[in-house]
Amino acid sequence: MEQAEIRVQLDAISHNVQELKGRTTADVMAVVKGDGYGHGMVPAARAAIAGGATWLGACTLDEAMTLRAAGFTGPVLAWLLAPGLQLQDGVASDVDLSTGTRGGLTEIIAAAKAVGRPARVHLKIDTGLTRGGSARDDWPDLVDDAAKAAADGTITVVGIWSHFANADVLGHPANASQRAAFAEALDVAERHGVTPQFRHLANSAATLSRADSHFDLVRPGIAIYGLSPFGPGGERFGLVPAMSVRATVLLAKRVPAGQGISYGHTYRTGQRTTVAVVPLGYADGIMRSASNRGPVSLGGRLRRIAGRVCMDQIVVDCGDDAVTAGDVAVLIGSGRGEPTADDWAEACGTINYEIVTRMGSARIPRVYEGGGPEDPPGRGRVSP
Ligand SMILES: *Cc1c(COP(=O)(O)O)cnc(C)c1O
Numbered sequence: 001m002e003q004a005e006i007r008v009q010l011d012a013i014s015h016n017v018q019e020l021k022g023r024t025t026a027d028v029m030a031v032v033k034g035d036g037y038g039h040g041m042v043p044a045a046r047a048a049i050a051g052g053a054t055w056l057g058a059c060t061l062d063e064a065m066t067l068r069a070a071g072f073t074g075p076v077l078a079w080l081l082a083p084g085l086q087l088q089d090g091v092a093s094d095v096d097l098s099t100g101t102r103g104g105l106t107e108i109i110a111a112a113k114a115v116g117r118p119a120r121v122h123l124k125i126d127t128g129l130t131r132g133g134s135a136r137d138d139w140p141d142l143v144d145d146a147a148k149a150a151a152d153g154t155i156t157v158v159g160i161w162s163h164f165a166n167a168d169v170l171g172h173p174a175n176a177s178q179r180a181a182f183a184e185a186l187d188v189a190e191r192h193g194v195t196p197q198f199r200h201l202a203n204s205a206a207t208l209s210r211a212d213s214h215f216d217l218v219r220p221g222i223a224i225y226g227l228s229p230f231g232p233g234g235e236r237f238g239l240v241p242a243m244s245v246r247a248t249v250l251l252a253k254r255v256p257a258g259q260g261i262s263y264g265h266t267y268r269t270g271q272r273t274t275v276a277v278v279p280l281g282y283a284d285g286i287m288r289s290a291s292n293r294g295p296v297s298l299g300g301r302l303r304r305i306a307g308r309v310c311m312d313q314i315v316v317d318c319g320d321d322a323v324t325a326g327d328v329a330v331l332i333g334s335g336r337g338e339p340t341a342d343d344w345a346e347a348c349g350t351i352n353y354e355i356v357t358r359m360g361s362a363r364i365p366r367v368y369e370g371g372g373p374e375d376p377p378g379r380g381r382v383s384p
Pocket of ligand 1 (some may be wrong): 031202219229309
């Protein structure tokens with residue numbers, strides 16, 4: 001094993017997509033932004049497609065272009081495009097582009113004309129998240145512009161879409177009102193002659209809990225990595241976590257009672273004890289807020305980080321247990337005696353999304369296990 005490593009079970013990702021597909025008649029867009037929530041964007045995408053996803057959700061155009069360069073030829077949606085961004089490559093590569101503003105649509109139209117190829121467009125309506133997307137008052141003008149550009153063949157309106165604010169809270173009244181606002185926006189678009197093939201609204205939480213939000217396409221992210229959008233203690237839905245994180249103990253030593261540990265001495269040993277040093281820190285995506293809280297399984301027991309998380313190291317108080325250099329510390333594991341991403345999220349006051357995305361996108365090498373023909377089982381490979 002590496003000094004520290006992330007193992008990603010590609011078969012788990014494929015399995016999770018299959019589970020989601022079993023819950024909907026809509027097509028599945030696997031959301032692989034943020035380096036596949038820390039699991040590695042391209043391998044995660046490959047595994048998701050093996051599990052039956054037909055779309056990829058990429059957030060930035062860079063991410064979408066990386067997927068194209070890796071050989072994905074199916075639909076890929078990029079939805080976070082700043083004004084002035086060069087869109088020609090995206091249009092030329094058939095990347096689906098989202099906009100919620102007339103200015104954004106004008107830029108897509110200009111790129112399509114420059115390339116000489118119709119741009120594939122998804123129009124985003126803000127139904128209540130109040131983040132991206134068209135304000136309701138601006139929507140008729142936006143769909144009108146889109147209808148004109150579609151009529152002259154400059155663009156194809158592939159989708160109309162929106163995003164929930166509270167899908168992870170079952171029965172939250174905002175979910176019903178957002179769905180109603182979405183239906184209303186679809187009606188307005190239809191009256192302007194815009195009837196796209198793909199209407200999409202559901203993230204993981206809505207895919208798992210609100211069939212009335214599935215429409216033609218669902219956009220699960222966290223669930224394809226096997227984590228629940230509903231947080232600790234929520235239903236598991238047959239999902240299997242794909243990521244585990246391990247590191248080798250650098251050294252273990254006996255220290256006296258009353259000894260301060262790590263920067264600031266925010267932890268003091270209660271008695272003479274063995275401390276173990278683990279080579280992971282905030283440069284590896286370990287939250288500094290895990291200081292004195294983050295769970296680590298070591299020597300067959302669940303323990304907590306002692307003292308502050310440093311840039312490259314953490315210390316674990318192992319009492320009188322026989323922990324030695326070379327032992328393996330599990331930071332994210334099975335949940336059966338080993339911590340989970342949800343345990344880390346609780347310890348750090350955050351959500352499992354942030355835990356895996358940070359740990360997976362920093363310095364720790366990733367090793368892939370399982371996967372399809374392009375990823376022979378058992379051939380552990382470290383990502384570039
Ligand atoms: C991240 C994201 C998703 C996926 O959300 P999950 O909660 O991870 O399922 C879907 N749609 C959009 C627009 C997103 O930004």
